[in-house]
Structure formats: C-alpha cells, structure tokens
Amino acid sequence: MQLISDSRRVPVGGRKQELRLPGCVVRSPLSLWSAIVWSAIVLCLSPSLVQAEEYRYPYRDPYLATVTTAILSADGMTPHLKREAIHVPVLAGRSHLRRSKDGVP
Amino acid sequence: MSLTLYRQHRPAPLLFVLAGIGSNPYFGLGTYVAWLFHRQGFHVVILPSPMSWNFALAASRSGAPGYAPADARDLYQTMQDTLTLLRTRYHVATTRIGFLGASLGALDGAYLSVIDAQERKIGIDTYLLLNPPLDLNYALERVDAWNALGAKFGRDRSKALVARALAIVDTFSTERRDDPAVFARLSREFKTFTREEIQFLLAKALQTALPELVYVTETIEDPADRRPITKDEARQRIQAANRVTFVDYAQRLAVPRWRKQAVGLPTDLQGFARQGSLTPILEQLRANPRVHIVHNADDILTTRQSIRALQQALGPRVVVFPYGGHLGNLWYSDNTEYMLRTFGAGSTR
Numbered sequence: 001m002q003l004i005s006d007s008r009r010v011p012v013g014g015r016k017q018e019l020r021l022p023g024c025v026v027r028s029p030l031s032l033w034s035a036i037v038w039s040a041i042v043l044c045l046s047p048s049l050v051q052a053e054e055y056r057y058p059y060r061d062p063y064l065a066t067v068t069t070a071i072l073s074a075d076g077m078t079p080h081l082k083r084e085a086i087h088v089p090v091l092a093g094r095s096h097l098r099r100s101k102d103g104v105p
Numbered sequence: 106m107s108l109t110l111y112r113q114h115r116p117a118p119l120l121f122v123l124a125g126i127g128s129n130p131y132f133g134l135g136t137y138v139a140w141l142f143h144r145q146g147f148h149v150v151i152l153p154s155p156m157s158w159n160f161a162l163a164a165s166r167s168g169a170p171g172y173a174p175a176d177a178r179d180l181y182q183t184m185q186d187t188l189t190l191l192r193t194r195y196h197v198a199t200t201r202i203g204f205l206g207a208s209l210g211a212l213d214g215a216y217l218s219v220i221d222a223q224e225r226k227i228g229i230d231t232y233l234l235l236n237p238p239l240d241l242n243y244a245l246e247r248v249d250a251w252n253a254l255g256a257k258f259g260r261d262r263s264k265a266l267v268a269r270a271l272a273i274v275d276t277f278s279t280e281r282r283d284d285p286a287v288f289a290r291l292s293r294e295f296k297t298f299t300r301e302e303i304q305f306l307l308a309k310a311l312q313t314a315l316p317e318l319v320y321v322t323e324t325i326e327d328p329a330d331r332r333p334i335t336k337d338e339a340r341q342r343i344q345a346a347n348r349v350t351f352v353d354y355a356q357r358l359a360v361p362r363w364r365k366q367a368v369g370l371p372t373d374l375q376g377f378a379r380q381g382s383l384t385p386i387l388e389q390l391r392a393n394p395r396v397h398i399v400h401n402a403d404d405i406l407t408t409r410q411s412i413r414a415l416q417q418a419l420g421p422r423v424v425v426f427p428y429g430g431h432l433g434n435l436w437y438s439d440n441t442e443y444m445l446r447t448f449g450a451g452s453t454r
Contacts, residue, residue, distance in 0.1 A: 052427040062403040065433030071277040072137035090163035
C-alpha cells in the first residue's frame with residue numbers, strides 16, 4: 001500500500017507511444033526508456049506515499065474530511081467500556097486558584 | 106490533574122494517548138483511540154492536552170503551555186508520575202509502553218521521543234505521531250484567519266452557525282464509530298455549510314478550551330489578593346477571555362513567560378514557533394527508529410511542501426495518505442489498520 005501519490009502516476013494516454021509526464025511528452029524509445037528508469041527511481045526513493053487509487057477514503061474535500069472527526073466521541077459502541085479517572089499529584093502551590101472569602105489565599 | 110485509564114485485568118502493553126489542542130481525557134478523539142486499542146488488549150491512558158487548563162494548572166511549570174519543548178518536558182514528568190501511580194496504587198502491569206499523539210499532541214510526542222531517548226526513564230518503544238503541525242506559524246495564521254471570518258459573518262450569524270453545527274453533531278452522539286454510513290450522513294449534513302462557514306467552525310472548535318486556559322494562565326501569576334473569590338467571579342473572567350485567539354494568548358501571556366525560562370530563547374512568537382516546530386529535532390527523529398509519523402497530503406493546517414520536506418528527511422517512517430484533511434481519516438479502515446499494526450496489535454477486519 002505504501003507506494004506512490006497521485007502526482008507521481010505516469011498515465012499513458014492519447015496517441016500511441018506517447019508517455020505523458022508532467023510538463024513534457026516523450027516520443028523516442030531512448031527517451032521513453034530513460035523516463036521509465038527515472039520514474040522507477042523516483043518511486044523507489046518515495047516508498048512512504050500511499051497510492052491514491054488504492055486508497056478509497058471517500059472525502060476529497062479536506063475541510064469536510066476534517067469535520068468528520070467531530071463524531072469520534074460518539075459512544076454508541078462503548079457504553080459499557082469502563083474507564084477510571086486517575087488523579088496525578090499537581091505541582092506545588094497550584095492546588096487552588098481562588099482566594100477565600102476573607103481574602104486569604 | 107485528571108487522566109483516564111482504560112485497563113486490562115492482566116499484564117498488557119500500555120498506550121499513552123495525547124490528542125490535539127485543548128483536548129481533555131474524557132471526550133473527543135482520545136476516547137476513540139482508547140476504544141480502538143482497549144479492545145485489542147491494551148491498557149490505555151488518555152492525557153490532557155498541555156494546552157488545557159487542567160494541564161496548565163497542575164503540570165506546566167511555566168503556567169503558560171504552548172511551547173512544545175517545554176510542554177514535552179512537563180509531560181515527561183507527568184507520565185512518570187502516572188506510571189508510578191498505576192503500578193503502585195492500581196496494580197497495573199505493563200509489558201511495554203507506546204505513545205500515540207495527534208495534531209499538537211503529535212508535535213509534543215516528537216519532543217517526548219527526544220527526551221526519552223536521552224533519559225530512558227520511561228522506555229517508550231513505539232511512537233505514532235498523527236498529523237503533527239509542521240510549521241506552527243502557518244497553522245496559527247490559518248486558524249486566526251478562519252476565526253476572523255466571525256467578523257465578516259457578524260455576531261448573530263456566527264452564533265447561529267455554531268448552534269446549527271452543534272445540533273448536527275449532537276444527533277450523532279450515540280452512533281457507531283466504525284460505520285462509514287454514519288460518516289456519510291454527517292458529511293451530507295455539513296455539505297449545507299459553505300467552505301468559509303466550515304473554516305470558521307473549525308477555528309471555533311480548536312479554540313473551545315482557550316478561555317479556561319487563559320483564565321488559569323492569568324490567575325497563576327496573579328497576586329493572591331487579586332484572585333477571584335466566588336465562582337461567579339471566575340466565570341466572568343472566563344467569559345471575558347472568550348474573544349482571545351491563540352495569537353493573543355501567545356503574544357500577551359505565553360511568550361513573556363517562555364522567555365523567562367532560559368537564556369538564549371527567541372524574543373517573539375515567530376521565533377518560538379520556529380524553535381518549537383519539528384525542524385530543530387529532525388536529526389534526532391531520523392536517528393530514532395521508534396518514531397513513526399502519519400500525515401495527509403491535503404492536511405489543512407500544513408503545506409504540501411513541508412510534508413514533502415518531512416518525507417525527505419525521515420524517509421519511509423513517514424507515511425502520507427493522499428486524503429483525509431486534518432485527522433479526518435482516523436476512523437477509516439485503512440488508517441485504523443495502520444495504527445494498530447504500528448503497535449503490533451491485531452486486525453479489526
């Protein structure tokens with residue numbers, strides 16, 4: 001799964017024997033071979049991008065995608081998952097922030 | 106300081122979870138991660154965000170959190186205290202320890218990895234850092250710009266937008282978190298908002314915990330005779346802090362205190378943001394095979410260039426998903442599988 005990104009795909013399309021790379025069209029066999037080698041090198045050097053066409057996450061709008069985190073707190077599946085509150089001692093002198101009614105902190 | 110523990114009744118790996126800015130241990134993304142890992146046999150402890158009033162009051166030595174190197178140092182102490190408490194009072198037996206951080210929690214986790222690699226007082230064996238902000242200045246400017254949309258919308262429309270969004274989210278409060286259809290329904294509801302409205306809502310969500318943090322940060326430094334007496338007084342001061350933005354907080358309250366912590370520190374927010382980003386510790390991260398980073402190419406708080414630079418620096422230990430925005434794909438099956446696999450847990454499929 002950890003292969004390439006959208007931007008590194010090399011679609012073959014249009015007229016025969018044309019390899020379309022971003023910003024150029026390669027026609028001769030030598031150029032074609034060199035383009036393939038360079039593409040392979042780029043792919044090998046970038047093993048940690050997830051291939052876009054294999055990743056079927058449904059939201060292409062990044063803002064809408066981000067909004068979906070809003071319901072990760074939903075507890076429909078975990079009503080009985082037991083959790084405990086742990087109280088770790090606080091820094092000295094930070095135990096209260098209000099002064100008492102006679103003004104003594 | 107309050108944390109939450111989800112425990113197993115046998116020796117098990119323990120996962121510390123630190124979610125994003127202002128998050129608390131009882132709500133939000135941390136509880137989702139706890140659910141995911143607890144059912145795979147992990148003890149899970151959710152830490153409060155250093156940018157929460159809880160942490161600022163109880164654990165932040167500066168009292169003004171937000172500078173990751175200092176926050177990580179305070180977190181490190183908190184985690185040691187927590188482990189001691191868990192082992193002595195709660196008899197929790199751990200087989201190994203992992204750390205999962207998201208967003209600002211991921212940035213704090215990166216600094217934590219540097220400290221633990223040097224001091225080995227905890228011995229964290231795996232870090233998974235999800236969508237860390239790579240350029241804090243950029244992220245702060247983005248959130249501030251989104252927040253400023255409130256002025257364009259006006260007070261009434263802004264309030265109505267927030268109320269409408271909360272009402273939508275509320276209707277999903279008992280839904281399943283592993284059902285893509287639920288997320289599809291939610292996204293249909295939010296498609297009725299414009300892009301700018303969603304940006305404004307995201308800024309509001311990120312700043313939810315800020316007024317309480319501002320109150321605590323101010324009050325820690327107040328002379329004792331100026332501290333509030335009644336709950337009403339405290340509430341009024343929290344309300345007064347409602348309009349404070351991250352940049353206001355940092356410039357007015359935090360930077361002056363951060364500068365007092367040591368000599369040779371930056372003099373302004375931009376300097377602290379640069380020095381508290383990932384860039385200064387890239388070499389240590391590269392040298393630490395325990396650290397794994399996940400990002401999304403379309404993260405709205407990070408530029409594509411900085412993600413590419415991170416990949417070039419850390420190579421295959423950075424995995425970039427093409428979509429997902431900021432943490433928006435944590436629930437997606439490919440991502441949950443990846444998270445579980447990183448910590449050696451089984452599959453959910």
